[in-house]
Amino acid sequence: SLNVGPNGEMNLPIWQKFKKSGKMAGCVTTVPITHATPAGFCVSTKSRNSQEDIAEMYLDLGFDIMMGGGLNYFSPELRKDKKDMFDAFKSKGYQVARNRSEMMSTNNEKPILGVFAEDALPYSIDRNNDKTLQEKIPSLAEMTQKAIDRMKSHKNGFVLQVEGGKVDWAAHANDIGGLIYDQVAFDEAVKVALDFAEKDKNTLVIITTDHGNANPGVIYGKNANTNFDSIQNYKHTNEWLLNEIKPNSTVAQVREIIDFANGTTLNDDDAKTVLSYYDGLHKEEGGLYNYKKLPFKAFAEMQQKSNSVGWISMDHSADYVELAMFGPGSELLKPFIKNTDLHYLMLQAAEVENKF
């Protein structure tokens, strides 16, 4: 559930509080714009997975810019109820962007809905190595710049949530190439926000995450530095390469695909093991983030020999996470803070009374 209390009470999401106080509000993400994190800022719902419903709630609530993936929940060909959400948003005055150039040519006078992929956007490392994807899909930094441009001139100010959502998905997949390059893409989006805040002098930037995931780390060893640096040669995610392998691929083809994607040669035994997961008998465990049951974990363990990266699991962890702030309001930050207290800190920093 999202914004539902232990006794079923529906709490008013923080982005609605900001809207009611006269501010503009928006979200951009690399996962579906209807996914748990942006939806958690925007709506109350008993099921975080009812993404078709969440798309309709966004329409009713009228946020000022919403961009990410999620055609599955907006497009009439892909929604179960065949509703054309794009038409619905247009009738409410939205500009709708379906690719990078459409996004770039939206104006900043009217609200914007941008949806660029069926589910999540592609991983940054896969996009970086594919010209078609680069043309079709905006980067997180580009979406962030557009969102700021759309809202920065509003007289009562604005709030913007920017999520590097696929960092989390990469950790679920123990996919180090996916993780590092999406973290870098997030970093570039942070720069866009900081550059704006530095000039504006009246904007608070908060940088954090909602949880740890899989606790990746570089493992000691004589070649740890060189091994870790070999990730610079990766051209594609494990998701990409494991989807390139087919049940009828040969061992030589498996090795070729991995060599192409990682710049690293897998030995015959490991290649055979990878292939054994495609025979319909051996499948890897995994729910939400591995619905095809591909050998993400087994392959990450093989990669460990050449990249020195280890993982504790394929799930969230309980570690303390970093929280950094820049700009007016950052003086409210204590050395340690509960995640739930951030709600009140954000209202206070924006001088919005919590009266709703």
Add this chain to the structure above:
Amino acid sequence: SLNVGPNGEMNLPIWQKFKKSGKMAGCVTTVPITHATPAGFCVSTKSRNSQEDIAEMYLDLGFDIMMGGGLNYFSPELRKDKKDMFDAFKSKGYQVARNRSEMMSTNNEKPILGVFAEDALPYSIDRNNDKTLQEKIPSLAEMTQKAIDRMKSHKNGFVLQVEGGKVDWAAHANDIGGLIYDQVAFDEAVKVALDFAEKDKNTLVIITTDHGNANPGVIYGKNANTNFDSIQNYKHTNEWLLNEIKPNSTVAQVREIIDFANGTTLNDDDAKTVLSYYDGLHKEEGGLYNYKKLPFKAFAEMQQKSNSVGWISMDHSADYVELAMFGPGSELLKPFIKNTDLHYLMLQAAEVENKF
């Protein structure tokens, strides 16, 4: 090597700089007092493993209090060269303590050497559940208090290094009971230091570690809280229980030992798997920290089902580590600092010119 530069140059260790500037200097640890960390503060040597030689260097250098494990490197029965290092320290004016009560009855007027176990001291969780060990071995907090009492009245001040060294060893063994209770024992030693500094008002306390290890973390799941709390029922380390199991133990006995040590029942299949490592054919990898090749890793993976704790490896990791300071000089601490810069920060905080 310790304090040896890339071109073989021998650097003066920081505890020697402090001694030369007229301060008292000491070390206490839960591992051998000749082990890498205390030795790194005290001596220059090409081999960190030449612990017999390191014991002799300590004698020459005349530190004011040195306590921990390491009979292997001091006792004539255990040293390869049969030298009686205890006699040598006594002739140099040292009080020698071989157990907790001898340590408690040392006076604070003369230097102290305390050596309480052949190699490292026992893990705290094993000590907590064994009356004999509690009587024989002091806790890290008790050693810390003794060291402060010995040195606190010195007119030019003192430096003390306190190491919870077995936290590292527990991580090498993926041994969560060992790790948590030794971390708590370290925390209690930190309290002793902070209590003193708070009253003294002229002492800087620095709390940090030299590296991450095995990146333990709690893994998400419906029962993660309850599972993690089950560690409160542990009476002994995995090291203790795996050493209780013998090649001729039955599956029922294996289950009984684990039930006693962890308060958790292992299933028959897992118990059989544990036992299979004792047949002389199946042995676990492992060097320095698993010389008996016991199934530390395999058993930690079984425990994961009941305690929700995961590990990335059995070796050090490259993570950033925490660094905290309390007292005068703590204003020198920047948000991020290189480990090698701490050398200069400590000298500066103590107003010792780096002229040696």
